[in-house]
Amino acid sequence: MQNFEKIIDDSNLSTKRKTTSKILTVEDRKQWWRSRFTLDFQLQDILHHVESKWFGGFISGIFTNDNDVENESKNVFHKFKQDLMKILKDCLTVSDDKSNIERFLQFNEFIxxxxYxxxxYNYELVDDLIKFITINMNSHGRINLIDKVNKNKQNVTSNNKNNSNNNNNNNNSNSNNSQHIVLIPNANCSNFPWESMEFLRSKSISRMPSIHMxxxxxxxxTNNKNKLMFVDKSNLYYLINPSGEIGKLSSNEHEDYQxxxxxEILKSHLFVYIGHGGCDQYIKVSKLFKKCGNNQDSSNKLxxxxxxGCSSVKLDNCNYNYNSNDYNGSGHDYGMKKLDLTNCVVQSRSKCTLKYLNGSAPVVYGLPMYLK
Structure with a gap:
């Protein structure tokens, strides 16, 4: 994580005035862009490392819906599983009754x-899953993998190639469903752009501070019959770069302005803030909680x-309202397509020139929301 933090620090430094003020010539600008693209590639490498080394072979199934296996053609999946078990059995030796092999191969369907x-075929992912199976089976002490497994790794997913069209069709149908992933990262790793890892990059994702929230x-x-969250965009409240105006106010006027x-925020159906930070410097958190502390008063719901704004989704001391959907980044015009904000964020990442350095900036907290 130190390398990641250094990339972020270098990126922040490259956009500060003391750096940009020194860009005077065309060559200076080219050099500045080269440094930015270098940071972008470095961030991409870190994301790839986390994806391949931390998640490994489980990336193809770890964030799939629990019903995906049932939605697949059961006969095709069952045949694939039996063929895979046969390959593994051929690659194993036991010190006693060989009938025990199949019993030891009864892993969770998810594996x-x-x-499937x-x-x-991806050598690294298959190798990672094979190692997982090997470690689990060797823990029994009587089962050992032989060298033959190295010659059969590609056979493990041979049925996948034969059924790739079937899988792609299923994946397409699944992607069209309203499936959504909610991440609840620990506070120590909440600043990492998990959503920008390649296997999550195309998925609808938002975050929440805790399971309880x-x-x-x-x-x-639950009372919403449509099971979708709609917001009336005709009732918006915009707060655009208020720092200049607030700086001219006295302390008493400042309180009244807050x-x-x-x-105005509490009267609106959607609050849009454009400025520095996350607007918390203009509204005291204590006042916010006092106003919204009464759950019985629906008029005081955020x-x-x-x-x-930069760092607008940074969580400090858990002072965060989880009843709102917050989006930090830039939007994109999708015409008449019906997209919730989380999917708009997904599609906007690839529109950035720096697909990782800037594309990772948008983060959504809450649940998917539609504008009407």
């Missing part, structure tokens, strides 16, 4: 689905928020 769901948010939406901002 076999990780093999690979769109194409997620359950509360889901329960609050109160007026908070009242609306979903679009926070378009």
């Amino acid at each position: 076999y689905y990780c093999f 769901s690979m769109e194409e 997620l359950l509360d948010l889901v329960k609050s939406n 109160d007026s901002i908070l009242c 609306p979903p928020s679009l926070l378009l």
Whole structure:
């Protein structure tokens, strides 16, 4: 994580005035862009390392829906599983009754689905899954893998190639479903752009600070017949770069200005902030909680928020309202397509010139939301 933090520090430094003020010539600008693209490639390498070394062979199945195996053609998946078990049995030796081999191969269905769901043969991923199986089976002490497994690794996913069209069709149908992933990262790793890893990059993803908050948010939406969150975009409240205006106010006027901002936010259906930070420097958190502390008063419920500012999703001391959907980054015009904000974020990442350095910036907290 130190390398990641250094990339972020270098990126922040490259955009500060003391750096950009020194860009005077065309060559200076080219050099500046070269340094930015270098940081972008370095971040891409770190994301790839985390994906391949931390998640490994499980990336093909770890974030799939629990019903995906059932949705697949059961006969095809069952045949693939049996063929895979046969290959593994041929590669194993036991010190006693060989009938025990099949018993030891009764892994959770998810393990076999990780093999099955690979769109194409990938040596690193297959090797990682084979090592996982090997370690688990060797823990029994009587089962050993022989060298033959190295010659059969590509056979492990041979059925996948034969059924690639079937898998692709299923994957396409699954991607069209309203499937959504909620990440709850630990505070120590919440600044890492998990959503930008290649195997998650195309998925609808948002974050929540805790499971408890997620359950509360889901329960609050159970009465919604459509099971979708819609926001009336005709009732918006914009707060655009208020720092200049606030700087001219006295302390008493500042207090009144804060109160007026908070009242306008609570009356709106969608709050849009464009400025530095996440707007918390203009509204005291204590006032915010005091206003919204009464759960019985629906008029004091914070609306979903679009926070378009640097570090606007940084969590400090858990002072965060989980009833809002916050988006930090830049949007994109998708015409008449019906997309929730999380999918808009997904598609906007690839529109950035620096697909990782800037494309990783948008983060959504809450659940998917549609504008109407």
